[in-house]
Amino acid sequence: MSFSIRPIAESEWSAYVRVLDEGFGWTTPPGLAERFKSETEFDRTLAVFDGDVMIGTTGVLSFGMAVPGGTTRPVAGVTAVSVLPSHRRRGVLSQMMRRQLADVRERGEAVAALYASESAIYGRFGYGRAASELSFRIGTRASAFVAGAPSDPSLRLRIARPADVRADLERLFASVVTARPGRYGRNAALWDGTLGDEEFDQRGLGSLRCVLAEDDRGVRGYALFRVKTAWDDNGMPDGELHLRELEAADPAAYALLWRNVLDRDLVSTVRAGSRPVDDPLQALLADPRQLRATWGDELWVRLVEVDRALTGRAYAAPVDLVIEVEDDVCPWNAGRWRLTADAAGAECKQVEDEPDLTVPVAALGSAYLGDGQLGPLLAAGLLREHNPGAVRALATAMSWSPKPWAGRVF
Ligand SMILES: CC(=O)SCCNC(=O)CCNC(=O)[C@H](O)C(C)(C)COP(=O)(O)OP(=O)(O)OC[C@H]1O[C@@H](n2cnc3c(N)ncnc32)[C@H](O)[C@@H]1OP(=O)(O)O
Missing domain, CATH: 3.30.1050.10 (SCP2 sterol-binding domain)
Structure with a gap:
């Protein structure tokens, strides 16, 4: 049986979210659905229909993504892939992938990239595992830096509410984004998500906090994080700091920000869910074995026009x-x-x-960003x-x- 496929109209948004919710087996809170909607490029969505019932979804976000050499290129960021459990393994994803790749080509993007919910899905469509990430767990009590770690007396720290310093964060991020392949620019909607601080963002970890590193000329870096306070059975502080992102324009600002998140009172563990595999923190720690790291695949890349x-x-x-x-x-x-x-x-x-x-x-895709x-x-x-x-x-x-x-x- 063949199914029809086309972009959705804004009026079909709730049906689109319903397919995603059924596919993933979760319930998107209304506030998150609204945010997700503001990120969505409706003309780049695709939905598959069985008769008039929507059974499959996907979308593309138009990114400028950094490539080796310090420039950005237009890259199709593939997202929101889901097929209703009633219609699995009947070729719906395959139909969407083929159509989407043709659309991406027509649009003039030579590369598509995605995060995979499961790593076995996208290789068959020519995507290669192109970037990896490490998830860090660091005991703060043994987190001293090596002798010679950079420092700059002109740098100072400033605590701020993230929303109040959004323009500074956006400026700093834009200045560092081309330095590492795979990084992509953020529009206003993506920044709304990055700084989102609703209950569903917090997930029991407290509100989003920010520390800036700056000198007289301006901001040179920032860290965004949440802190979950706790005390163990002996009354000892056992809090966890969950790092959301840490960006710095130079090594001294980078070291100062890490030092600050590692030196927080009442925090015994710092967790950083996704860091680059060559994160310089590994070189800064005097006892790098204290950094427990779990590997995961990150970006998958597809060369649409070799x-x-x-x-x-x-x-x-x-x-x-x-x-x-x-x-x-x-x-x-x-x-x-x-x-x-x-x-x-x-x-x-x-x-x-x-x-x-x-x-x-797929092999060229896996090598494309330099991994x-x-x-x-x-x-x-x-x-x-x-x-x-x-x-x-x-x-x-x-x-x-x-x-x-x-x-x-x-
Ligand atoms: C970028 C993102 O958005 S990632 C999010 C992906 N979405 C999810 O994980 C949500 C839950 N899963 C789903 O919605 C669906 O199962 C999907 C999208 C993963 C697959 O959709 P389907 O329509 O069932 O895939 P389709 O029938 O086209 O399968 C094509 C091939 O991929 C294989 N395949 C599909 N899903 C998987 C999987 N999860 N693991 C391994 N192989 C898979 C199929 O067996 C089939 O193989 P074949 O060509 O050798 O027969």
């Missing part, structure tokens, strides 16, 4: 290779591409030459190398420092 995507980023080393790309879902990508890149720029052209390596498009997944994929037997060293050459050129990380679920 040539435009590959020429849209910088490379860490010169490269000149013929890459044979396999892509059943976006057949316009399938074929042989010569990628030539050096410090002056990159070129990617369709060719008939013999390939140096053959890769599924360096090509070596492990070769070792796992998931890439074919026709000229020895070709994968290493491509992996070296595509790797990047700092490592990719988006930092906020969309």
Whole structure:
């Protein structure tokens, strides 16, 4: 049976949320649904209908996302994917993915990215695991920094209500967003969500708090967090500080902000739900074993137009290779591409030459932001190398420092 598919009108919003709620098995509070609505680009939603009943949803947020080289590119942020439990495993997601990728291409975005609710879902649609995150748990009593940690006497701290300093936070964030691949710019609606402090935002962890690091010229960093106070059975303070985000324009501001969240009275543990895998905090701690970290996959990336995507980023080393790309879902990508890149720029052209390596498009997606997944994929037997060293050459050129990380679920 075939189902119809189209963007939704604003008047269909509650049906859209109902499908998401049924799919995820949760109930979106009305205030959160309103916020979510303000983030939604209605012309970029898609819903699938069985007759006149909505049974599947997805949407795209139009991002400027940082890529290796310190620039941002238009990226389709895929979100709100859900299929009613009554219609699972009948190809509804597949129908939405194919249509969405065609729409993204038509719109001129060369790359799509998403956070996956389950990591087994999106590989079949050409998405590769492109960024990872670490979730930190740090005992504050043994959190001293190494000798030589940066400090700057001109820096001072200021406690503020997040809403009162929103313009400062937005300015600082915009100034750091291109520094790490995967980070994406926020519009007003996304900032509303970042600073949201309703009961459903707090989840029993108290209100959102903010500390700024600044000097006479302005704000150089900030931390947003919540604190859950507690005392143990012996009456000892056992509070937890839950870090939402910590952004800094330079190492001294970064170190001062971390020092401040780690040194709070009555807090025995700091938890940071999502941090980059190369977070400099790991180098600052004198006893890094005190930092307990749990790994998770973060962004998944799909090259929608291989040539435009590959020429849209910088490379860490010169490269000149013929890459044979396999892509059943976006057949316009399938074929042989010569990628030539050096410090002056990159070129990617369709060719008939013999390939140096053959890769599924998802492998290029996984390497796109610089995470360096090509070596492990070769070792796992998931890439074919026709000229020895070709994968290493491509992996070296595509790797990047700092490592990719988006930092906020969309
Ligand atoms: C970016 C985001 O929004 S992530 C959020 C994703 N949404 C959710 O997790 C909500 C709960 N889950 C759902 O709504 C649905 O089960 C979905 C969206 C994950 C899948 O929708 P379906 O319509 O059932 O998928 P569809 O029938 O097109 O499946 C296509 C293929 O993917 C496989 N697949 C689908 N879901 C999963 C899964 N969760 N894990 C592993 N494989 C899966 C199917 O088995 C099928 O494989 P096949 O081609 O080999 O037969």
